[in-house]
Structure formats: C-alpha cells, structure tokens
Amino acid sequence: MRKEIIFSMKSPYREEFHIYGYVFGSGEKTVAVVGAMRGDEIQQQFVSSQLVRILTDMERCGQITQGVEILVIPSANHFSMNIGKRFWPMDNTDINRMFPGYDLGETTQRIASALFDKLKKYRYGIQLASYHFTGSFIPHVRIIKTAVDITKEAKFFGMPYIYVKSPEPFDTVMLNYNWQIWETKAYSVYAGTTAVIDKPAAKFTWNSIIRFLFQAGLLNCKTEPGFVSQVLEDKCFRTLTADNAGFFYRQKSSGSTVRKGELLAKILNPYDGSVEGEIFSPEDATIFFAHDKDLISEKTAAFQLI
Amino acid sequence: MIKTVFSASLPIDEKLIIQKNQIQGAFPGKRLCIVTGTHGDELEGQYVCFLLSEFLNKNTDKICGTIDIYPAVNPLGIDSITRGMPGFDLDMNRIFPGAKDTSLSDYAAYSIVEDIKTADYAVDIHASNIFLREIPQARINVDSASALTGLAEMLNIDLIWIHPAATVLESTLAHTLNSLGVKTIVIETGVGMRITPVYGQRLFNGIINLMHKTGMWLGKAPENISKPIIAATDAVSFVNAVDSGIFLPEKEYGVMLKKGDKIGQIVKPLSGEILSEVFSPDDGLLMTIRAYPVVYEGSLLARVIHNS
Numbered sequence: 001m002r003k004e005i006i007f008s009m010k011s012p013y014r015e016e017f018h019i020y021g022y023v024f025g026s027g028e029k030t031v032a033v034v035g036a037m038r039g040d041e042i043q044q045q046f047v048s049s050q051l052v053r054i055l056t057d058m059e060r061c062g063q064i065t066q067g068v069e070i071l072v073i074p075s076a077n078h079f080s081m082n083i084g085k086r087f088w089p090m091d092n093t094d095i096n097r098m099f100p101g102y103d104l105g106e107t108t109q110r111i112a113s114a115l116f117d118k119l120k121k122y123r124y125g126i127q128l129a130s131y132h133f134t135g136s137f138i139p140h141v142r143i144i145k146t147a148v149d150i151t152k153e154a155k156f157f158g159m160p161y162i163y164v165k166s167p168e169p170f171d172t173v174m175l176n177y178n179w180q181i182w183e184t185k186a187y188s189v190y191a192g193t194t195a196v197i198d199k200p201a202a203k204f205t206w207n208s209i210i211r212f213l214f215q216a217g218l219l220n221c222k223t224e225p226g227f228v229s230q231v232l233e234d235k236c237f238r239t240l241t242a243d244n245a246g247f248f249y250r251q252k253s254s255g256s257t258v259r260k261g262e263l264l265a266k267i268l269n270p271y272d273g274s275v276e277g278e279i280f281s282p283e284d285a286t287i288f289f290a291h292d293k294d295l296i297s298e299k300t301a302a303f304q305l306i
Numbered sequence: 307m308i309k310t311v312f313s314a315s316l317p318i319d320e321k322l323i324i325q326k327n328q329i330q331g332a333f334p335g336k337r338l339c340i341v342t343g344t345h346g347d348e349l350e351g352q353y354v355c356f357l358l359s360e361f362l363n364k365n366t367d368k369i370c371g372t373i374d375i376y377p378a379v380n381p382l383g384i385d386s387i388t389r390g391m392p393g394f395d396l397d398m399n400r401i402f403p404g405a406k407d408t409s410l411s412d413y414a415a416y417s418i419v420e421d422i423k424t425a426d427y428a429v430d431i432h433a434s435n436i437f438l439r440e441i442p443q444a445r446i447n448v449d450s451a452s453a454l455t456g457l458a459e460m461l462n463i464d465l466i467w468i469h470p471a472a473t474v475l476e477s478t479l480a481h482t483l484n485s486l487g488v489k490t491i492v493i494e495t496g497v498g499m500r501i502t503p504v505y506g507q508r509l510f511n512g513i514i515n516l517m518h519k520t521g522m523w524l525g526k527a528p529e530n531i532s533k534p535i536i537a538a539t540d541a542v543s544f545v546n547a548v549d550s551g552i553f554l555p556e557k558e559y560g561v562m563l564k565k566g567d568k569i570g571q572i573v574k575p576l577s578g579e580i581l582s583e584v585f586s587p588d589d590g591l592l593m594t595i596r597a598y599p600v601v602y603e604g605s606l607l608a609r610v611i612h613n614s
Contacts, residue, residue, distance in 0.1 A: 009603050010550045013576075086395050090602055091437060097400070104546060107604035132396055133409055169476035170400055239407045245315035270318040295317035297393075299413045 001056050006073065007114035009107070019076050019111070021118065024055045027067035030218055032122040032184075033209065034073045034115070034175065037095045038087065039080025040195040043202060044128035047191050048074035050206045063221045070218060071122065076115055097170065099178040116178060124153070124216065125179040126209060129188035133301060135291045136198070136254045139205050141229070142188040144177050150185045151231055156215035157189070157208040158226015161288070161306070164233050192254070232306060237288065240303040244277035246270045248296035252303075256287045264303055267296060281305065311376070312417035314410050322382060324414060326421070327355075327375040329362045335371025335522050339422045339488075340513065342376065342431040344399045344479060346383020346390070350496040351431035353506035358513060368525040369517075374425070379418060379479075387499070389435065402482040419482055427457065427520065428490040429513060430480045436498035437598040438606065439559045441591075442505050443467055444534070445492045447475060450484050458491045459534060460519050462512030464560070465593060465611070466536045497597050508532070535591070537611050543588050545608040547572060547601040549581035555607075559595040563588075569608050572601060588612035 007019040035041070035048030052072050058064055075081070079089050087094050093108045100120075101113025119125060129142065140161040141154045154162045171177045179186035189209065192201030211223045242248075247268040252258055258281040267277040279302055289304035296302065312324040340358060342351025355377040362373055378384050382392045391398050394411045404415025422428060434440040443465035444458035451468045458466045475481050483490040493509065496502035515531050517523035547553065555570040557563065563586040572581045584607055586592070594609035601607070 011602060012550050012552065012574075012600055090600065090605070091435075092389060104544075105604060106546070106606055107602045110604045132394065169481075172476070241407055241413075245317050247317070297317055297322070297410050298315040299410045301407070301409050 001052075001059055006118050007111055009110075011079070014079065017079055019073065019115065022052045022055075022072045022074070024059050024070040024072075025064040025066075025068050025218075027069055029122045030068040030070060031124045031126065031213060031216065032071040032073070032119050033126045033128070034076065034119065035128050036075045036081065037077055037175070038130060039077055039082075039084070040086045041128070041130050042081070042195055043191050043193045043197055044130060045075050045081070046197050047128055047202050047205050047209075048072055050202065051209060054206065054210060058219060058221060063219055065218050065220055068218050070213065071118070073115070076111065096175055097173050099173055099175050100182075116175070119175070119179065120182040120184060122184055125176075125184040125186040126212070127175055127186070127188045128191055128205070129176070130194040131190070133289070133291070134293050135289050135301075136193050137190045137289050138255050138286070139192050139201050139208070140190050140288075142176075142190060144171055144180060144186070144188075146177075146180050148180065148185075150180075150187075153185060153216065154187055155229045156212040157187070157229070158211045159189075159208050159229055160227040162229045162231045164231060166234055236306050238282070238285070238305045239301050240264070240279055240282075240305065242267060242277070242279070242291075242296050242298055242300050242302045245296060245298045246276050248291060248294060248302070250290060250292070252287055252290065254287050254290040258285055258287060258305075260284050270295075279303065311421045312414045314413065322410070322414070324376070324379060324381060324418065327359050327377075329359070329366065329369065329373045329375070331369025331371050331373075331522070332367045333370040333524075335369070336426040336520060337372045337374065337424065338513075338517065338520075338522060339374045339376065339425045339428040340431065341379060341418075341422070341428055341479065343378040343380055343384050344430070345397075345432065345435070345498075346380050346386065346388045346392075347436055347498045348389075348433035349384070349499060349501055350433035350506060352377060353501045353503060354431055354509050354513070357506065357510040361510070361514075365525060368523060370524065371522045373517075373522075374422070376418070376422075389498075399479060400477045402477055402479045415479075418479070419486070422483060422488060423486045425483075425488050427516070428480075428483050428488050429461070429493060429516075430483075430490055431493045431495070431509065433496045433498050433500075434494055434594075434597075437596060439497045439595050439597045440494050441465055441560050441593050442493070442495040442508060443593065445469060445494055447481065447484075448538075454484075454489060454491055455536065457489055457516065460512060460516040460531070461491065461493065462508045462515060462528070462531045463493065463495075463534050464532060466534045467539075467542065468536065469539050535611060541611055542593070543590075543610045543612060544606060545569065545584060545587060545610070547582075547603055547605040547607055550602045551581045552599050553584075553596050553601045553605075553607060554599070555595050557592055557595065559592050561592050563590060563592050563610060565589050569595070584608070586610055
C-alpha cells in the first residue's frame with residue numbers, strides 16, 4: 001500500500017489540509033473508491049477506512065491481481081467533519097457540486113479539480129454517496145442513466161437493488177455523472193445511513209465492494225455470495241409524504257416488507273401527544289427509504305416504497 | 307393584496323408560509339414578477355420590494371397589468387440569517403423546478419414555479435453573498451442573451467454579464483422560468499447581509515423604467531437611466547487568492563484600474579508577514595471586490611472587466 005497526498009492547502013489558522021489516497025497493487029488504474037466528500041458522511045468514511053484495512057491485509061497476503069491498481073480516498077473533507085459541518089467550512093459550498101472542478105477557481109472547485117484529475121483515469125469508479133433527504137435507505141447501488149448501459153457490472157456488487165436514475169439538472173456537476181462523461185463506469189453506493197455508523201449496513205457495504213473487486217478480477221480471494229440484484233427505475237418507486245407535522249413515531253424502517261394497509265408511522269401532536277395522522281402502506285411493498293428524524297414537517301417524504 | 311403561494315406545517319406550532327403581494331393595475335396588461343430572498347443572507351432585494359410595494363400600491367391607476375412581489379422565497383432563511391433553507395442545509399437556488407412528492411423544499415420550489423410560470427417577465431434579485439461586493443449587474447446565460455439583453459438594459463444597472471451555459475445553472479429559478487417562457491433577468495448587486503440604499507433606489511427606478519418600456523406603467527418615465535456595459539465572459543478577469551490568510555483590500559469596487567495597480571494584500575496576523583500582494587491583471591473596471599477578510603487559497607478576491 002502506498003499513501004499519496006492528492007491535494008494540500010494551507011489554512012489561515014488550522015493545520016494544513018490534505019487529501020490522501022491509499023493505492024493498492026500497481027499497473028492499470030482499474031478501480032477508484034471515494035468515501036466522504038461531505039462533513040456528515042461518517043458512515044461513508046467508516047466503510048472506506050475498513051476497505052483500506054482489508055485491502056492492506058489482502059495485499060500483504062498476495063491476493064491483489066498482478067497488473068491492476070486500486071485507489072481508495074477515505075475522506076476529501078475532514079475540515080468539515082472535524083467541526084460538525086456538512087459542507088465546506090468557509091463558504092458552505094458542496095465539493096460534490098463542483099465537478100469536474102477548476103484548478104484556478106474557488107477553493108472547492110480546486111479540491112474537485114485535484115480529485116477529478118486523479119480519479120478520471122480509472123476504469124471503474126465507486127462513490128460512497130449520501131442524499132440530501134434525512135433518512136435511511138436500503139443499501140443499494142445507484143447509476144445515473146446515460147447513453148452507456150453499465151448495469152451488467154453493477155450486479156458484481158451483489159446488492160439487492162440497482163437503481164438506474166434519470167439525471168436531474170444538479171447531477172451534471174456531481175462526481176458520478178462526470179466520471180461517466182470521462183468514460184469511467186461509475187457507481188454510487190448507498191451504505192444505509194450518513195451521519196451515524198450503522199455497523200451491519202457498513203459491513204454489508206464493504207463486503208459488497210470487495211465482492212465487486214473480486215468479480216471484476218482484481219482480487220484473488222473467497223467472497224460471500226451476494227444477492228441477485230433487482231434493477232429499479234424511477235417508475236418503480238412510490239413516495240408517501242406526510243399530511244401532518246409533529247413527532248414522527250415510526251413503526252417500520254427501511255428494508256421492511258409491508259402489507260397493504262399496514263401502519264408505517266404515526267404523527268403525534270407535539271403539545272398533547274394525540275395522534276394527528278397515520279401513514280399506511282397503500283400496497284404490498286418493500287420500504288426503500290424511511291425518514292428517520294424524530295420530527296417531521298408537512299409535505300415531507302416519509303417513506304419511499306418499491 | 308397579500309396572497310399565500312405555499313404553506314406547510316413545521317413540526318411544532320408554525321407554518322412555513324411563502325407570500326406575495328399582488329398589485330393589480332387599473333388597466334389590463336402584462337404580468338411582472340419581482341422575486342427575491344432565495345438566499346436568506348441576501349437582503350438587497352428587501353429594500354427594492356419595499357419601495358415597489360409602497361409606490362405601486364399608491365399608483366394603481368397608472369398600472370396596466372399585474373405586479374407580483376415575492377420578497378421572501380426562503381422566509382426561514384431570511385428570518386434566521388441562513389443562506390440556504392434551514393433544516394435542509396440546501397441551496398434553494400439549486401433545486402428548481404422542484405417536485406411535488408419528494409420533500410418540503412422541493413414542493414416549495416415547485417409551488418413557486420407554478421405561481422410564476424404564467425408571467426410575462428420576472429426579475430430575480432440577488433445580492434452578492436457575504437464574501438463579495440458587486441456593482442449592480444444582470445447575469446444572462448449566453449443561450450438567452452438575444453431575448454433578454456434588451457430587457458436587462460432597461461433596469462438602470464452598470465453591467466450585463468453574458469456568461470456561458472453552465473449546466474449547474476439549469477437548477478436555478480431563473481433558468482427554469484426562462485425555459486417556461488417567462489423572460490427572467492437575474493440581478494446581482496451590493497453585498498450579502500447588508501442593504502445598499504443607493505443600489506436599491508437605482509433598481510427601483512430601473513424596474514419602473516422596464517414597466518414603462520413594456521407598456522405596464524402610464525406614469526412619468528424615470529430619468530437618467532444608466533446604460534450598462536455589456537461584457538462576455540472572456541472580458542472578465544478573475545483574481546483568486548494564492549495564499550490563505552486575511553485579505554486587506556485597497557480599492558473600492560466600481561473604480562477604473564490600470565494593469566498592475568495594487569488591489570490589496572493577504573497578510574498573516576500571527577507573524578506580521580505579508581503573504582502576497584494582489585494586483586490588477588488588466589486595465590479595466592473593478593466590478594467585484596472581496597468583502598469578507600478571511601480567505602483560503604482559491605477564494606475569489608476581485609473581478610476586473612478589461613477595457614477591450
């Protein structure tokens with residue numbers, strides 16, 4: 001394993017900022033994995049750090065295929081994580097809205113540029129992603145739909161679901177989309193939670209990435225069998241929004257299988273505790289996403305069903 | 307008449323309410339929307355909305371058409387000195403056109419677009435953020451330049467900056483409205499978290515002038531409307547910090563510079579060092595100057611429109 005500095009920058013009063021890459025094997029630049037780009041992506045950094053641990057051990061045991069190179073960048077934004085902020089500490093900009101970056105531009109454009117300069121040379125790209133909704137997902141692989149179909153290799157992860165998502169305007173400045181424009185086969189892996197570590201979901205996720213590396217021919221080791229992935233498109237989802245506001249008393253979590261008419265959550269009056277509203281499943285379904293805060297506002301996505 | 311554009315209950319005993327003031331003229335005509343407060347730390351538009359509401363309410367007999375004034379697209383942000391949408395840590399001007407069944411923020415964005423989309427014109431007033439001071443200017447996407455430049459020239463501003471079609475702008479309110487056929491001009495002026503009265507008054511005159519030129523205002527036309535410089539992106543030089551430290555400006559925005567004129571310096575208070583001096587890269591107009599002193603490498607310090 002080689003530890004490389006990908007980006008450095010001085011700060012007015014903090015220690016110098018560095019982004020590190022951990023490189024395994026040597027040869028063709030085959031897979032790059034990116035962990036936390038936002039300060040609250042603690043689960044994503046945890047999964048990445050475990051990958052570094054596992055790949056270090058595998059390299060020591062000669063289990064990395066000759067002629068391939070794997071890069072893991074566990075964190076691109078510890079300046080925010082250390083002080084409890086999601087976005088860049090100075091101007092609150094999001095590194096993952098700055099791709100492909102600009103090396104003479106603003107600070108986060110420069111960070112994105114340095115990252116992308118390193119990342120765009122790889123055949124496969126894996127980003128441990130988070131979403132701007134507050135809630136938990138079933139761990140899954142997400143692909144931004146472009147002209148090239150990369151679903152086949154997404155099945156290497158052995159995750160239960162592959163979500164092929166139509167691009168929205170903001171996707172065009174994110175890492176995943178730009179990777180694909182530069183002909184890297186790019187996958188966003190959702191590890192369940194964001195700001196808190198969910199150990200079972202984290203372990204499931206790093207095992208899925210190890211399985212991908214094995215299936216793609218990068219590792220010479222045994223891996224646990226995965227799922228036969230189901231491919232989902234936008235039309236497969238049904239969102240249930242809250243008709244009331246108050247305490248969100250959730251009865252079901254992401255990953256639960258529910259029957260038509262089953263109670264998913266109650267919304268309680270924040271003053272007298274009475275039930276203001278109830279959310280029932282309109283069909284037999286699996287919960288893909290669940291709001292997981294204790295408070296909820298009206299018109300907020302409470303559940304997403306498949 | 308005050309109307310509610312969007313309303314949703316927050317968890318405890320409060321609603322998020324987005325409102326507009328609809329001023330109906332005595333005569334039929336076009337519909338103009340004045341929108342501001344998408345970023346909660348940009349307050350220059352507050353003064354413009356006040357001036358317009360006060361003036362137009364008293365002069366409906368001279369108005370042909372309808373003026374809708376939306377002073378706070380992001381009311382929680384304005385009330386809590388938060389640039390994005392509080393509770394979502396989200397830049398509201400990156401989620402348009404919004405959607406109905408995803409989140410409260412997306413639903414709010416969707417409702418705003420639904421309310422404006424039948425208008426003929428919109429002016430989306432932004433201040434600069436807290437980091438920069440800007441001369442009054444319109445920002446126009448190159449794809450819309452032929453349709454919007456003439457309209458922007460009416461607004462009593464100093465500059466029309468025609469920039470390339472960056473994909474990120476597709477998620478803004480202005481891009482959404484322009485793609486729906488509402489001729490929408492984005493104004494940037496002044497600085498974040500402050501009101502610059504002279505710029506507010508100028509923009510007020512500019513909007514009345516626009517109403518006059520488009521047949522919506524039967525009263526006297528404002529005088530001394532400024533003729534703006536029209537600049538393409540390659541006419542604008544950016545000056546970014548090469549060091550992290552404290553920036554001390556030495557020039558005011560809006561002044562003419564010679565190439566090599568000193569704009570300021572970046573210093574290190576701990577040791578008393580001057581880390582770097584900042585010079586103008588061209589002869590031209592200083593359209594932007596850094597207002598917030600703390601800088602990282604890459605922070606924007608100034609923009610200069612060169613004379614050519």
